[in-house]
Amino acid sequence: MLDFSAVQGTWVNCNGSTTPWNTPLTAEELYFDNTSDWNNPAFDAYGHQSDLQAFQDYLGGTFPNPYRIGFMTEITDPTGTPTPAKRFALGRMSHEIAAIMPDEKTVYLTSDGNGQAFFKFIADSAGDLSAGTLYAAKVSQDAGVSDSGQAGFDVSWIKLAHASDSDIAAWIADYDGITEADYQAGQSSYISDQQVADWAAGNAADDRAAFLEAVKAAAAKGASAEFSKMEGIGYNNTAIAAGTESRLYVAMSKIGGSMSDSAGDVQLDENPCGVVYGLTLDADYNITRMEPAMVGGPYDANAAVNQCSTDAISEPDNLYVTEDGILLAGEDTGYHENNMLWLYLPAEK
Numbered sequence: 001m002l003d004f005s006a007v008q009g010t011w012v013n014c015n016g017s018t019t020p021w022n023t024p025l026t027a028e029e030l031y032f033d034n035t036s037d038w039n040n041p042a043f044d045a046y047g048h049q050s051d052l053q054a055f056q057d058y059l060g061g062t063f064p065n066p067y068r069i070g071f072m073t074e075i076t077d078p079t080g081t082p083t084p085a086k087r088f089a090l091g092r093m094s095h096e097i098a099a100i101m102p103d104e105k106t107v108y109l110t111s112d113g114n115g116q117a118f119f120k121f122i123a124d125s126a127g128d129l130s131a132g133t134l135y136a137a138k139v140s141q142d143a144g145v146s147d148s149g150q151a152g153f154d155v156s157w158i159k160l161a162h163a164s165d166s167d168i169a170a171w172i173a174d175y176d177g178i179t180e181a182d183y184q185a186g187q188s189s190y191i192s193d194q195q196v197a198d199w200a201a202g203n204a205a206d207d208r209a210a211f212l213e214a215v216k217a218a219a220a221k222g223a224s225a226e227f228s229k230m231e232g233i234g235y236n237n238t239a240i241a242a243g244t245e246s247r248l249y250v251a252m253s254k255i256g257g258s259m260s261d262s263a264g265d266v267q268l269d270e271n272p273c274g275v276v277y278g279l280t281l282d283a284d285y286n287i288t289r290m291e292p293a294m295v296g297g298p299y300d301a302n303a304a305v306n307q308c309s310t311d312a313i314s315e316p317d318n319l320y321v322t323e324d325g326i327l328l329a330g331e332d333t334g335y336h337e338n339n340m341l342w343l344y345l346p347a348e349k
Contacts, residue, residue: 007084009055011030013027013029015095019129020100024078025075025098028072028073030092031113036187038052038066040180041183063178063180065175067092068172070092070095071087072129087130090109090121090129091160093117093214096230096231097110102240103126103285104126104127105123106120108279110227110230112231115227115258117214118137118250121134132162133161135157135159135160136160137157137158137287138156138222138224139266139290140155148270148295149271150292151268155289158218160214161207168208171206175189191209191212228259229253229254229315230250231332232319233279233319234319235248236323246280246282248278248281249279250276250279251277251317251329254271254274255269255271256272271295272296273312273314275293275296276292276295276327276329293349294329295313306337310336313329314340315335316332316342318330328341329343
């Protein structure tokens with residue numbers, strides 16, 4: 001059991017992984033998109049008030065600062081005195097996984113929810129996630145293709161900001177001491193949308209918005225903050241480092257919401273059964289392309305069970321790539337009577 005009291009607790013831990021330097025990572029899946037409602041006593045989506053009370057009890061009665069949660073947490077000295085360190089520089093979002101490339105500097109980060117961005121972090125130093133530069137993806141959908149099983153995307157990257165954990169920790173401390181008594185309808189006790197817009201326009205005193213409101217900051221800078229239910233990333237660092245593999249995979253458990261509206265960069269036909277995308281890397285570990293690999297469906301809303309066909313995947317979640325390049329994809333679905341594990345052979349598609 002790990003003691004997280006030194007970092008004032010942890011929240012909705014999701015994917016667990018290990019860095020190339022053998023320290024565990026645990027992802028805080030924040031699931032909370034609008035920080036302005038954090039201290040709103042009337043807001044209770046997702047059972048927020050009961051969770052908030054439990055967290056406040058854990059903190060000995062102190063009202064929690066929302067900017068202390070929603071991060072990737074590294075467990076340092078795991079074979080000695082395991083100690084959690086929140087990696088603020090990787091940004092605050094509904095983290096699923098940190099996929100660290102063989103250079104030990106390039107990290108890909110997914111955020112689970114609706115209207116989310118896809119992030120890349122480049123550390124200043126190999127093997128050290130405490131300082132670096134955060135980027136967000138801008139995608140360009142294949143022209144004239146809306147079928148989620150066919151449409152691919154070219155990917156470029158927009159720089160958000162550079163900072164260190166210590167820089168961000170100082171900004172976070174500015175929001176300690178705020179309570180529900182400070183809430184005023186129509187205003188925010190935290191970073192407001194206007195402050196995010198001011199930052200994106202170059203009119204902010206610092207870069208706190210980029211790291212503490214990463215999804216909103218990405219959207220304000222023109223990144224594609226439209227992904228829906230972006231889950232885990234599967235990859236094999238051994239094969240990538242050897243040059244025998246140049247792809248990662250990411251699970252989109254369903255295609256809908258902001259991915260299927262008429263606005264923005266992503267305009268796909270709805271597919272509640274989801275898609276696993278293959279992500280193409282260049283020689284510098286930059287993702288330049290994403291296109292469908294495994295496609296769920298068809299979907300039948302009137303079926304009593306197995307609304308998604310059992311001939312294909314439904315709501316893919318965690319992914320794993322073997323050393324010989326085979327993809328394993330696990331379901332987390334209510335659209336199959338039994339959740340299944342799928343094996344995908346890239347050469348045979």
